[in-house]
Amino acid sequence: MFHNAFRSKSALAVLALAGSAFSFSSTAYADDVVNIYSQRQPFLIEPLLDAFTEETGIETEVLFLNQGLEDRIEAEGVNSPADVILTVDVGRLVNVKEKGVTQPVEDETLNENIPAEFRDPEGHWFGLTTRGRVVYASKERVEQDTITYEELADPKWKGKICVRSGQHMYNIALIASMIAHHGEDEAEEWLEGVKANLARKPNGGDRDQAQGIYAGECDIGIGNTYYVGKMMTNEEEPEQKEWADAIKVLFPNTDGRGTHVNISGMALAKNAPNQENALKLMQFLSSGEAQAIYAEHNYEYPVLPGVEVSETVKSFGEIKPDSLPLAEIAKNRAAASEMVDRVGFDDGPES
Amino acid sequence: MSSFTLRQPASAAMKPGRTRRQRHPLSLFLAAIVASVVLLPIITIFIVALSGSGADWPHLARYVLPRSAVTTFILLAQVAFGTGIVGVGCAWLIVAYDFPLRRTLSWALVLPLAVPPYLAAYAFAEFFDFVGPVQGAVRTLFGFERPSDYWFPDIRTTTGAAIVMTSVTFPYVYLTARVVFLMQGRNIADVARTLGAAPARVFWRVLLPVARPAIAAGVALVLMETINDFGAVEHLGVRTLTLAVFSTWLNRGSLEGAAQIALVMLVIVIFLLMAEHLARRRQRFHAARSTQIKARPPRKPLLGLRGIAATMLGLLPVLSGFGIPLAIFGRYALNRPHQLADPHLAEALITSLATALATALVAVCAALLLLYAASLTRSRGMAVLTRFAAIGYALPGTILALGLLISLARFDNFIDGLAREYAGFSTGLLFTGSAVAVVLACAIRFLALAEGAVQAGLAKLPPNLDEAARSLGRSAPASAATVLLPLLKPAILTAGILVFVDTVKELSATILLRPFGFNTLATYVYENASRGAVEDGAMAALAIIVTAIMPVILLSGSLTRDREA
Numbered sequence: 001m002f003h004n005a006f007r008s009k010s011a012l013a014v015l016a017l018a019g020s021a022f023s024f025s026s027t028a029y030a031d032d033v034v035n036i037y038s039q040r041q042p043f044l045i046e047p048l049l050d051a052f053t054e055e056t057g058i059e060t061e062v063l064f065l066n067q068g069l070e071d072r073i074e075a076e077g078v079n080s081p082a083d084v085i086l087t088v089d090v091g092r093l094v095n096v097k098e099k100g101v102t103q104p105v106e107d108e109t110l111n112e113n114i115p116a117e118f119r120d121p122e123g124h125w126f127g128l129t130t131r132g133r134v135v136y137a138s139k140e141r142v143e144q145d146t147i148t149y150e151e152l153a154d155p156k157w158k159g160k161i162c163v164r165s166g167q168h169m170y171n172i173a174l175i176a177s178m179i180a181h182h183g184e185d186e187a188e189e190w191l192e193g194v195k196a197n198l199a200r201k202p203n204g205g206d207r208d209q210a211q212g213i214y215a216g217e218c219d220i221g222i223g224n225t226y227y228v229g230k231m232m233t234n235e236e237e238p239e240q241k242e243w244a245d246a247i248k249v250l251f252p253n254t255d256g257r258g259t260h261v262n263i264s265g266m267a268l269a270k271n272a273p274n275q276e277n278a279l280k281l282m283q284f285l286s287s288g289e290a291q292a293i294y295a296e297h298n299y300e301y302p303v304l305p306g307v308e309v310s311e312t313v314k315s316f317g318e319i320k321p322d323s324l325p326l327a328e329i330a331k332n333r334a335a336a337s338e339m340v341d342r343v344g345f346d347d348g349p350e351s
Numbered sequence: 352m353s354s355f356t357l358r359q360p361a362s363a364a365m366k367p368g369r370t371r372r373q374r375h376p377l378s379l380f381l382a383a384i385v386a387s388v389v390l391l392p393i394i395t396i397f398i399v400a401l402s403g404s405g406a407d408w409p410h411l412a413r414y415v416l417p418r419s420a421v422t423t424f425i426l427l428a429q430v431a432f433g434t435g436i437v438g439v440g441c442a443w444l445i446v447a448y449d450f451p452l453r454r455t456l457s458w459a460l461v462l463p464l465a466v467p468p469y470l471a472a473y474a475f476a477e478f479f480d481f482v483g484p485v486q487g488a489v490r491t492l493f494g495f496e497r498p499s500d501y502w503f504p505d506i507r508t509t510t511g512a513a514i515v516m517t518s519v520t521f522p523y524v525y526l527t528a529r530v531v532f533l534m535q536g537r538n539i540a541d542v543a544r545t546l547g548a549a550p551a552r553v554f555w556r557v558l559l560p561v562a563r564p565a566i567a568a569g570v571a572l573v574l575m576e577t578i579n580d581f582g583a584v585e586h587l588g589v590r591t592l593t594l595a596v597f598s599t600w601l602n603r604g605s606l607e608g609a610a611q612i613a614l615v616m617l618v619i620v621i622f623l624l625m626a627e628h629l630a631r632r633r634q635r636f637h638a639a640r641s642t643q644i645k646a647r648p649p650r651k652p653l654l655g656l657r658g659i660a661a662t663m664l665g666l667l668p669v670l671s672g673f674g675i676p677l678a679i680f681g682r683y684a685l686n687r688p689h690q691l692a693d694p695h696l697a698e699a700l701i702t703s704l705a706t707a708l709a710t711a712l713v714a715v716c717a718a719l720l721l722l723y724a725a726s727l728t729r730s731r732g733m734a735v736l737t738r739f740a741a742i743g744y745a746l747p748g749t750i751l752a753l754g755l756l757i758s759l760a761r762f763d764n765f766i767d768g769l770a771r772e773y774a775g776f777s778t779g780l781l782f783t784g785s786a787v788a789v790v791l792a793c794a795i796r797f798l799a800l801a802e803g804a805v806q807a808g809l810a811k812l813p814p815n816l817d818e819a820a821r822s823l824g825r826s827a828p829a830s831a832a833t834v835l836l837p838l839l840k841p842a843i844l845t846a847g848i849l850v851f852v853d854t855v856k857e858l859s860a861t862i863l864l865r866p867f868g869f870n871t872l873a874t875y876v877y878e879n880a881s882r883g884a885v886e887d888g889a890m891a892a893l894a895i896i897v898t899a900i901m902p903v904i905l906l907s908g909s910l911t912r913d914r915e916a
Contacts, residue, residue, distance in 0.1 A: 035867065041878045061867045064878055067601060067749055068756075068863045072784075075760035079767055079780045081867075095604060165588065167598040203507045203588030204476070215481035216497045230884070236686050237886055239482070337602035341414040346590055 033059045034277040037073065039066050039087040040264060047293050052284045058277045073101040073269060082269040083278035089169040091176075093125040093265045094330035102267040107279065113286035117325045118263055118303050127263035127326070128285055129300035132319050133174045134259060135250040136221035136228070138213045147250045149178065149260070152220070153193025159349065161197045162209040162218035166345035167337060170206075170224060170262060175339060176332035177260045180324055184335060191343050201348030207231060207240070214246040224262075225249065225319070229299030229312045249316040258322040260329075264300070378828065382724030382733075385717045389740040389795050392754030393617075396610045396746070399757070403607025407599055411608065415595045416615075423591045423619075425509050426516070426584075427574050433517030434573045437668050438524025439566055443554060446532040449650040450661035457529075458904060460665065463672025464522040464849075465899030467856040467873070469582025470892050471519045471672065472512070473885050474679035476586060479506040512589040516577050518672035523576075524569035526845070527807060531562040550651070564810075567627050568803050574623065575745040575799060578616055581859065592616050593747050606753070613750045620745040624738075677896065683889030690890040695870065700894055703871040706789060706861070707854035707898075711801075711847040713794040718801035718846060722809060723831060741799035748796060748859030755792050756864060759783045784866045792860040797853045801846040808842020809835075852899040872898065 038045060042062050049060040065072065069087065073080050073096075085096055096102050097120060104123040111119075118127030135147050152161060164171065178187040199218035209221030210231060231244035251259045266285060272278050284290055291302035296310050301319065340346065445457045466474075479485050481498055495501045505511060543553045559566075584591050592612060600609035653661050690696060721740060725733045743751050760783040770778045782788050812835065820830035836843075858873040865874070872895045879888035 041882050043878070044882070063865070063867050064874070065862060066881060067597070067859075068753055071606065071753060072756060072863060075757050076780060076783060077760065077764050079764060079777075081780075081784070091602075098604070165585070167594070167602055169602070172602055200505075201507060201588050204586065211480075211482060216499075217481060237683075334603045337598055338410050338414075341410065341598075344414075344418075346588065347418070 032057060032277065033061060034274050034281050035081045035083045036060060036062045036281075037069055037082040037085050037269070038062050038064055039069055039092065040064075044298055045086065047297055048285065048290050051289060051293065052281055055284065056277075056280055058280065060281070070096045070099040070101055074099050076271075078271050080269060080271050081273060083272040083274045084281055085267045085269055086264070087267075088262070088264040089173060090127075090263055090265070090326040090330045091169055091173055091333045093120070093127075093263070093267065094327065094333075096267050097122075097124040101270050103270045103272070105268050105279065105282065107283065109283045110286055113304050115303060115305065117323060118265075120327060125265050125267040126282065126286065127265040127303050128291075129264045129294045129298070129302055130261040130321060131264075131300050132225045132251060132259045132261050132321070133170060133222065134225055134316075135252055136210050136213060136223050136247040137250050138219045139246060139248050141219045142248075145248075145250065146254060147252050148256065149174070149252045150190065151252075152197065152222075153190045155193075155197070157197040157220055159197065159199050160219040161194060161222070162199050162212040162220070163194075163202050163222045164205055164209065165202045166191075166340035166343075171222070172333055172336045172340070173262050173329060174222070174260050175336035177322065177324065177329045179332040179335055179339075180328050181257065184339070188339055188343065191339060191345060195343055195345050196349060198349040202346050207243070210243045210247050214243040221247070225301075225313065225316060226299035228316065229310065232312055251317060251319050253322070254318075254320050257324070258320040261301070261319075261321040263303070263326060378720070378727065379724055382720050385720055386736055386740050388791075389717065389743070389798055391758050392751050392792075392795060393743055393746070395754035395758040396613060396750060399607055399754070400610035400614050403605070403611055405611075407603065407605050407608030407611070411595065411599070411612065415599075416592075416612075419590050419592050419595045422509055422589060423578065423593075423616075426513055426589065426591060427577055427623075429510060429513035430516045430520070430577045431570050431574060433513060434521040434524045435566065435570055437517060437521040438569060439528045439559070439562070441521070441525050441665060441668060442528035442532055443558075444661060444665055446529060447550070447554075447651060448661055449652040450658040450665075452662050452665070453650075456662070456665040456669070459669045459673075460525050461522045461903045462669060462900055463519045464852055465856075465896045465903065466519045466672060466676045467582075467858070467895065468516060468519055468576070468580050469586065469858070469880075470680070470876070470885075470895070471676050472515050472583035472586045473880070474676040475506050475511070475515050475518075477679050478675050479503075479511075507587045507589075509589050512584055512587045514671075515583055515587070516573075516580065518668065518675075520573040520576055521668060521672070523572045524566060527565040527569035527803075528562055530807065530811075531565040532558060565807060568807060571624055571627070572744075572800060572803055575620060578620060578745055579747050581747055581749070596747055596750060609750065613746055617742060617745055620742065673896075677893075680889045680892045680896070683886040684893050687887070687890060690887075693890075695875065696872075696891060696894065699870045699872045699875045699891060700898065702869060703855050703873070703895075703898060706786070706793065706871060707851045709790045710793040710797065710854040711851040713790060714798050714801040714850040715805070715843060715846050717794065717798055718805045719843070722802065722805055726809070727827060737802070741802045743795055744797065744799035748857065749863060751796055752792050752860035752863040755788065755795065755860075756783065759788055759791075784864070786866060786869060788864040789861050789869065792864050793854045793857050794850070796857070796860055797850045800849040800853060804846035804849055805839065805842050808839045808845075811842075812838055848902045851902055855895055855899045 036045075036049075042064050045062070049062070053059055063082075069085070069092075073082050073085070076082070080101075082101075085102065087093055087096065102124045105126075106123055110126055114126050114128075118130065119125065135152075137144075137147070151157075166172075166175070175187065175191060178190060181187075182190070199212070206221075206223035206227045207230075209218070209223050210227070212218045213221050228244055228247070228249055231240040234240040253259055266282055268275070268278055268282065286304060288304060288307055291304040291307040294300050295302045295307060295313070299310055299313050301309055301313070301321075441456075441460050445453060445460070463471075477483050486503055489501065489503065490496065493501065506514070543557045544550070548556070578591070579593065580591075581593050581597065585594060585597075592615070596609045596612045596616075599605050599612060652658075684690070721737045725737045746754075760780065763778075763780040763783050766781060767778045770776055782791070816834060816838070817830050820834040821827065825833065855871075856873060857871075858877055861869075861871055862874050862877060865871075872891045875891040876885070876888035876895065879885055879891075885892075
């Protein structure tokens with residue numbers, strides 16, 4: 001009886017799996033489809049893809065994949081089903097290019113819509129949205145309304161700064177931009193200064209830093225702009241509105257070189273089986289219609305000039321992005337990551 | 352499993368004098384294939400590591416490894432200590448004493464196993480955070496306002512991570528220790544008692560040493576799960592070797608360097624396992640005779656306050672490892688009742704169930720086959736290979752999955768190349784990016800769990816059973832199928848359930864290898880967690896927990912009956 005139960009169960013499971021495996025692969029290779037390997041969460045890009053399908057009749061297949069996205073495409077080689085790669089962080093975009101899993105695109109629409117500093121000079125990747133890496137400051141305890149990244153190393157902030165892990169890609173990009181502007185030695189001194197000012201060991205995500213300010217553990221946090229928008233409008237966890245209410249957004253270096261921004265972007269996979277559809281999708285994502293959706297739903301800054309940001313984002317004030325090409329920043333990523341280890345940034349203030 | 356019966360060599364039963372030395376080419380051949388598939392990802396990672404230049408090492412050796420190795424050791428030591436105390440203590444409490452709610456606790460103590468460590472870490476961080484309920488209560492009670500007004504232990508520390516890991520992994524130790532306390536050492540305990548030893552003395556001097564191999568096996572699983580964890584330590588900001596693997600791979604673009612660190616971790620695990628093995632080498636405990644397998648030890652009743660204290664003691668680990676996550680995610684889920692009707696959630700549930708079921712089957716069959724082959728050949732080499740095959744559990748899941756991905760994709764592209772050249776058509780990617788790859792990866796990853804459980808069951812079987820069956824003319828495969836397998840049923844069920852539960856929780860291999868549209872409950876949670884909104888995945892997180900506890904509860908009924916009859 002045990003045997004029979006076991007056997008019939010196994011047969012069932014195998015059948016179910018075989019069936020599902022088959023149906024998965026058949027949709028991925030159908031006509032009029034474009035396959036997306038995305039580091040962006042499916043429900044973030046769903047409204048965009050729905051609009052795309054409605055306009056062109058081309059169906060989309062999304063595979064959400066974070067760590068190892070480029071390794072998977074590389075391993076799949078010539079048979080890779082990937083058409084379009086969507087990622088966040090300029091470092092990841094440079095990575096996919098360097099891994100050799102992308103191909104250059106020379107397209108007038110794309111080059112017109114996307115300003116040069118937000119795309120690869122050789123056309124391997126294109127930025128779609130930007131987000132500022134800004135300072136969250138306590139409304140109650142921080143009086144000043146302007147700040148610079150350099151100032152974060154000032155001892156006056158001792159025991160007051162909260163930030164997530166230095167090895168997180170957003171912080172790596174910020175530190176890499178400091179290296180690009182000041183050189184490695186000065187940047188390291190700066191990072192040591194910031195470390196000495198930390199209120200606690202780096203942990204959690206960007207929202208947790210806002211929470212820390214709300215709780216009074218710290219006065220200054222470092223985080224991305226869109227998280228503030230999401231907290232301000234979080235109807236399901238209204239307490240997050242209180243966190244957002246406890247902070248004000250300061251755009252660092254507004255009077256100087258501008259605020260460090262990172263991008264989310266796209267690339268055309270090297271062995272894209274549906275190249276034409278892929279190009280149509282890329283053009284669509286850079287269009288005014290798609291850019292407006294990005295701005296409204298995700299609280300990001302559109303790259304296409306002239307597209308309005310959402311009302312929520314407007315309330316933070318004006319952003320002046322650092323004009324240093326992102327590709328320059330990406331070059332210093334490995335150095336930034338090593339610096340974080342060398343300084344012992346993630347070990348926290350007292351080590 | 353059925354291969355034992357179907358592939359019985361026809362000649363075997365007819366040559367009575369040669370049963371012991373007969374050859375079993377087919378089972379050994381199958382075992383060899385299984386072993387090589389299981390070792391495939393590890394060997395691939397080994398090759399990747401060897402292909403590296405070693406350029407990462409000056410930096411790693413100077414700034415990363417000393418500190419993260421120490422952190423890892425401290426974490427492992429604390430978790431080993433914690434799970435040992437909690438697991439063995441609870442097992443002893445349940446087996447030796449009678450107190451209110453004892454029967455309920457005997458299975459409730461397994462529940463924390465249903466909670467993935469990364470979700471537990473998140474829940475603990477929320478629970479003990481400044482804005483969480485505990486500190487809130489402290490503030491109301493004493494009238495504090497700011498964090499600087501009072502001291503509160505920080506959960507985001509190495510010890511905090513050890514508490515989280517202990518809370519959700521101690522059931523591995525509890526399960527193995529309880530079985531031994533129930534089934535072994537009954538007689539020697541009675542002998543010791545009649546010779547005048549007090550119960551406590553019997554426990555320390557007789558039962559604990561007898562249970563040691565089983566406890567060690569449980570702790571080994573716990574340590575492997577701790578060392579491969581990424582999500583929990585990352586959230587709590589604890590810099591273990593696993594985090595160094597990921598920063599080397601992702602931020603510095605060196606998969607080779609990452610693979611090298613991963614191998615260092617494997618060496619540490621192998622070293623730990625060998626050290627334990629050597630330490631108890633001279634101790635051997637023969638299984639009790641079969642008549643005692645069903646003997647139930649008498650339990651000492653604890654009355655009044657002592658009984659209530661025992662209930663509290665047994666309840667504490669359940670509340671910690673299961674209650675806290677349930678409370679945190681339950682509250683979030685209550686704020687989002689509409690998610691219950693989300694068709695994606697139902698779909699993810701079905702995919703999770705199918706994947707876990709298939710993985711449990713594959714892993715248990717592989718474990719049976721490997722252990723059977725090892726016992727047939729009685730060779731050291733095969734035994735070592737069997738143990739080594741399960742070592743993949745100690746690798747971070749993403750790294751193990753990468754190893755499988757690279758080797759499978761190469762195989763797929765090779766077949767495709769052949770087909771294109773000689774047959775004129777393309778096979779595409781046969782396994783990579785299909786559900787098969789996901790099941791294979793999970794089965795390889797959790798083979799250690801299946802092997803551990805089956806091995807424990809085998810060890811409890813008196814060896815003379817098989818000898819009796821064989822001397823009565825059964826061939827080795829026939830004896831295995833008709834005598835050993837039925838007796839192993841509880842062990843096989845335990846193995847299947849452990850793999851099932853861990854596959855429902857599995858994230859890293861699934862997310863790297865899955866095909867389009869393949870969403871499990873774990874990937875559903877992760878999609879939310881990775882944009883900093885774990886709350887939105889709360890319903891799926893609850894579904895993971897519920898799915899994982901169902902077999903545990905189903906099993907506990909049949910197991911307790913079996914063992915306590």
